[in-house]
Amino acid sequence: MGPVRGLKKRKRAEKNAAARVTAAAPGSGDWWDDFSRRITGHLSKESRKFESIFKISRKTFNYICSLVRDDLMARTSNFAFTDGKTLSLEDQVTWRFVEAMEERGIHHLKWPTSPEMEDIKSKFEEIQGLPNCCGAIDTTHIMMCLPSVDATNKVWVDYEKKHSMVLQAVVDPDLRFRDIITGWPGSMNEVPVLQSSGFFKMCEKGTRLNGEKVELPEKLEVREYIIGDSGFPLLPWLLTPYQGKDLSDAKIEFNKRLSGTRMVAQRALARLKGMWKIIQGEMWRPDKHRLPRIIYVCCLLHNIAIDLEDEVRDVMPLSDEHDTSYKQQFCDIADGNGSTLRDKLSRYLSGRLPP
Template identity: 45%
Template sequence: MAPPKKSKKHKKEPRNLNKCKSVSGVPLGPKAVDSDWWDSFWQKNSTVSGSTVPSDDAEGFKYFFRVSKQTFEYICSLVREDLVSRPPSGLINIEGRLLSVEKQVAIALRRLASGESQVSVGAAFGVGQSTVSQVTWRFIEALEERARHHLKFPDSSRMEEIKSKLEASFGFPNCCGAIDATHIIMTLPTVQTSDDWCDPENNYSMLLQGVVDHEMRFLDIVTGWPGGMTVSRLLKCSGFFKLCDSGERLNGNIRTLSGGTRIREYIVGGVGYPLLSWLITPYESNGLSTSMSKFNAMHESARLLAVKAFSQLKGSWRILNKVMWRPDKRKLPSIILVCCLLHNIIIDTGDKLHPDVALSGHHDLGYREHCCKQVDHTGKTVRDDIAKALTT
C-alpha cells in the first residue's frame, strides 16, 4: 500500500514574501529543483571509456533506463503523487538542489536496470549512496501500488485474443499461455541461512514463477518462496494453482475441434511441472511416435515464450540477474514484482528494447531441470487429444 498522506500544519509566514524558505539550509525557490538532470547525466556518462553507449540521445536514454523518454514520462506520472507527497529532506544532489521526480525515477530505474552498486549509481548521478537507497525504495513502493493494473489475469475477451494468437503461432488450440520459474540468487548473512533457501545448485535463492502470453507479458506471478523448493511444489503453493484447481481460472470457452474432440483451456509448461488437465507438459523422450515427437517440438516452441520472457526480464533489470547482496527477504518480493511490472509496461506502451538486452544464455544458467513424475489421468487425455489434433 502507498503510505498515508500526513496532514501538514502550516506556520504563519512572515510578511517578507521575497525571503526564501529552506530545508536543512537548501533553498526551495523555483530554480532549486534539479530539472536538467538528463543533460548533466548524459554529458557525464555518455563518453565513458570502453563503454558501448549509443551516440544517439534517444537510444542512449534507453540504454541507461531500458525505456523510451515517452514511457519514462508515463512511469513518472504513475508515481509522481507518491514521490512529492513525502518530505524531501535529504534528497539533494552534490550541488545542493532538490531532486526532481524525474531524477528520482531515473536513479531507481538505473539501479534496477544495471544492478550496479548504490555507490556506482550515486556517482553517476551526483548523489550519495543513502540517497540512492532511499529513492529506489520509495519508487518501488509507489510503483508496486500504482502500476498493478499492468499485471492482471485477462478477462474472457482478452483471453480469446491470446488463445487466437497462440494458436496462429504455435498450432495449439485453446492454449492460454506458458509457465516457467527462475531463481533470484542471494548472499545471506549467516544468521539467515537455512537449508530451505539453499537450492539444488548450492546457491541461496528466491523463486519467481510466471505465466506469460503470446507477447511474453506476465499474466500472473508468484514469488517470495525459498529456492530449495521444486517448481512443482512452488506451483502448488501458488494462488494460481488454487484458482485453476478449483475451476475459478482457465475455465473459459471449451474448444470443439473438427473431429468433435472438446479441449478445455490450459497452459503449457516444462518437464518440471506435473501433467494436469489445465497444465500440459511434453511426452517423455523415450519411444515416441511420430505424432508425439511433433507434439513435443510444437510444445517446446510455445513453452519457450516463458523462458524468453524470463531472459528478457533478467536481461533488462539486471538487479535480478546479479547476486543480491544480503537483501531483506521481506522486501525482495516487492523488488521482483516491480521489475515484472516494468517489463509489462514496456510491452503495454509499445516500447521496443534493443535485442541485445535479453540474456544470451538461459535465465537459470547452471540449473538442471528436475523432472516431475506426477501425471493426472485427465491431463494425459487432454494431451493425447491435442497431439492427435495437431497431426490430422
C-alpha cells in the same frame, strides 16, 4: 544528553541530496543533461545513450514517472530495515518508488479479460498450432549472495547449491506477465511453488481457465489450459511434455510444438533479467523480506514497456536462457484427465484423429 557527533553533517548531506533529487525530477528540463554529465563526465544528448542506460525509451520513462510523481514528491516517510535501522534518503526514495509502482502500476499485471483471452488463444495457435492455449508457465531463480555461516540461510540453497529466490510466471504470446508468484526460497522446486500460488488454487476450484471449450474435428473437445516444461506436474489444465524414450511420432511432434510454444515464457524471463540490473547475477545480501516486492515491480516495468509498445525492446537481443547454469528438473506427477487431454491434442496435431 549532548548532540550525536556528525548529526548536523549527515542532515546537511541529506538535505543536499533531497535538493538534487528534486532538481533532477522529471519535469525539470535539464534533469537528463545533469544526470548524463554526472555518470559519464560529459554532456550527452544522444537518445541512444538514455536508452542504453534505462533499457526503455523516454516515452516509457516519462509514463512511469507520471505514475509515481505525486508519491515521490510527497513528504519522506520513516522507512526502516527489519532491524529498526532507518534507511538512507536514497533508499527511502527507492522504496517510495516501489510502493508507488505497486499501487499505481498494478493494472499492468493482471489476468486477461475474456476478449483479451480470445486474442491470446489465437496468437498461441499461430505459433505452433496449439488450440485453446491460454499461457505458458516457467520459473527462474533470482540469485543471492548470502553468508553460509548463517544456518538460517540454508533454506535458500537450491538444487544447484546456490542461494536463490524463485519467481514463477504465466506469460502470454507477447511476453507479457499475466500471473506471478515470488518470495519462496530456492530449496522449493516447481511443484510446491505452483501449489502455493493463488493461480493454482483458482484453477483447481474451476474459477480460472474455465472458459469455453473448443470443438475440433470429429467432435474432439479441448478445454482451456496452459503449458509448462517437464518440471511441472501434468494436470487437467496444465500440459507438459511426454517423458521417456521410444516415443511415438505423434508424441514427438506434440513435444516439439509444446517446446516451440513455451519459448515465450523463457524469453520473457530472460528479457526481465536482461533489462533490470538489480535482479541480474548475484544480489549482495538483499533484504529477503523486501526482495519479492522489487521483483514484482520489475515485472510491472517489463509489462509497461510492452503495453506502451516501447521500441527499445525490439532492438534488445532475444534470448531463451534465463537460468543458464540450471539443469532441467523432472516431475512424475500426472493426472489422468491431463493425460487424456494431452493424448487428444497429440492425435489432433499429428493428423490422426480418434475413431
